[in-house]
Amino acid sequence: SIEVYRPLLIRSGEQEGLSFVNPNMVESVSFSSGGFGVDYGDKMSSVLDIRYKRPSHFEGSASISLLGASAYVGHSNEKFSQMHGIRYKTSSYMLGALQTDAEYNPNFLDYQTYLTYDFSDKFGMFFLGNVSRNDFRFMPISRETKFGTTNETFKFNVTFHGQEKDLFLTAFGALAFQYKVDEKSKLELLTSAFHTSESVSYDIKGSYFLSQGSDLNFNNDLESAGVSSYYEHARNKLGASVVNVSLLGTHKLPFNELKWGATYQRAIIDDEIGEWELRDSAGYSMPGNINGMSLYDNLKSKQDLSSNRLSLYIQDTYTRQTAKGKVNLSGGVRLSYWDFNKEVLLSPRVAVSWFPSKFPNLGLRAATGIYYQSLFYKEIKKEVTDEYGNSSIELNDNIKSPRSYQVILASDYYFNIGKRPFKFTAEAYGK
Numbered sequence: 001s002i003e004v005y006r007p008l009l010i011r012s013g014e015q016e017g018l019s020f021v022n023p024n025m026v027e028s029v030s031f032s033s034g035g036f037g038v039d040y041g042d043k044m045s046s047v048l049d050i051r052y053k054r055p056s057h058f059e060g061s062a063s064i065s066l067l068g069a070s071a072y073v074g075h076s077n078e079k080f081s082q083m084h085g086i087r088y089k090t091s092s093y094m095l096g097a098l099q100t101d102a103e104y105n106p107n108f109l110d111y112q113t114y115l116t117y118d119f120s121d122k123f124g125m126f127f128l129g130n131v132s133r134n135d136f137r138f139m140p141i142s143r144e145t146k147f148g149t150t151n152e153t154f155k156f157n158v159t160f161h162g163q164e165k166d167l168f169l170t171a172f173g174a175l176a177f178q179y180k181v182d183e184k185s186k187l188e189l190l191t192s193a194f195h196t197s198e199s200v201s202y203d204i205k206g207s208y209f210l211s212q213g214s215d216l217n218f219n220n221d222l223e224s225a226g227v228s229s230y231y232e233h234a235r236n237k238l239g240a241s242v243v244n245v246s247l248l249g250t251h252k253l254p255f256n257e258l259k260w261g262a263t264y265q266r267a268i269i270d271d272e273i274g275e276w277e278l279r280d281s282a283g284y285s286m287p288g289n290i291n292g293m294s295l296y297d298n299l300k301s302k303q304d305l306s307s308n309r310l311s312l313y314i315q316d317t318y319t320r321q322t323a324k325g326k327v328n329l330s331g332g333v334r335l336s337y338w339d340f341n342k343e344v345l346l347s348p349r350v351a352v353s354w355f356p357s358k359f360p361n362l363g364l365r366a367a368t369g370i371y372y373q374s375l376f377y378k379e380i381k382k383e384v385t386d387e388y389g390n391s392s393i394e395l396n397d398n399i400k401s402p403r404s405y406q407v408i409l410a411s412d413y414y415f416n417i418g419k420r421p422f423k424f425t426a427e428a429y430g431k
Contacts, residue, residue, distance in 0.1 A: 034406045084113050230279045
């Protein structure tokens with residue numbers, strides 16, 4: 001499996017662009033809320049497993065709407081297959097319905113390709129590539145909010161000047177070589193690289209007026225309850241590169257399937273933050289300072305991080321067909337080490353599933369284990385403030401990964417509607 005990364009500086013849903021998944025290129029999607037195997041890595045909450053298809057013939061599609069456009073083409077022969085997809089999205093119309101009256105100009109563009117080639121019956125390779133550009137521009141104009149009770153109501157008006165410009169450029173590539181040793185064993189060498197260059201810049205001034213009325217419609221005379229202004233400034237830049245090299249193996253025995261894997265990861269991150277906020281209340285700077293003017297909030301920092309991570313896993317799945325049904329028993333353990341905080345994670349997991357003969361469309365399963373959420377750069381950042389109110393970022397090398405104990409009980413029912421297969425899943429879990 002290939003782990004996919006997202007931009008790191010995204011702060012709100014307004015800046016979110018296209019998801020990594022291109023529906024035109026996907027064969028199947030499965031979701032697990034917990035109790036998944038050790039081969040899915042150190043994740044604690046959930047896993048989304050996406051499998052790309054290999055087209056059997058030439059195919060293509062195109063679409064256009066008020067929210068964007070997309071085009072896809074795929075082709076294959078006996079040895080080589082290829083898929084290419086390009087998508088464009090703009091959410092200006094959706095964001096225009098927010099409370100803040102503003103000029104929204106978010107544009108998201110990505111290109112994705114999936115290539116496979118079979119050198120022989122035993123040796124093959126595939127390449128997955130993705131390039132995306134998320135451009136978010138925001139120019140606020142005004143905002144009005146009403147709140148309060150029936151007898152005492154308030155109106156909050158803000159007039160803005162300035163704008164925000166954010167740019168996220170990401171590139172991802174994965175190259176894998178698969179070798180079929182014999183009918184029962186397979187090896188895979190997987191390499192992947194991810195790079196992101198991100199910037200968030202804004203200079204926004206807001207002047208706000210708080211008024212008080214005696215009814216919800218503000219038909220009576222308004223009384224001023226407060227006047228103030230503020231100024232926000234930011235120049236944040238981040239560059240991150242992550243490289244993974246994995247060796248995976250699968251071995252089939254009469255009643256067992258053994259899987260193992262070893263992964264080395266190298267991450268290099270350069271993070272530069274410069275942002276501050278000035279607040280003015282009725283002509284006085286906040287917080288008050290008799291020796292001079294002080295900023296309400298400021299943050300300036302520059303951090304460079306290079307780290308290495310090593311992870312290993314082994315998993316055995318026992319399958320047996322009996323007169324009463326089919327039984328799968330899976331057990332595995334995962335071990336990982338990160339040299340940044342010198343943390344060793346040990347994660348054992350067990351799962352069992354049963355498909356009764358009397359109900360061939362029904363599957364019952366249970367799983368339990370210890371799960372960790374592997375830390376990355378955003379989780380280790382810690383903001384500190386000195387005695388003069390100046391803030392900066394420190395990297396917390398004493399932090400530990402979150403841990404959960406999970407128990408999952410589930411059932412899957414498979415059926416068809418027309419010619420399409422469906423699956424109904426019911427789960428009860430404790431974490």
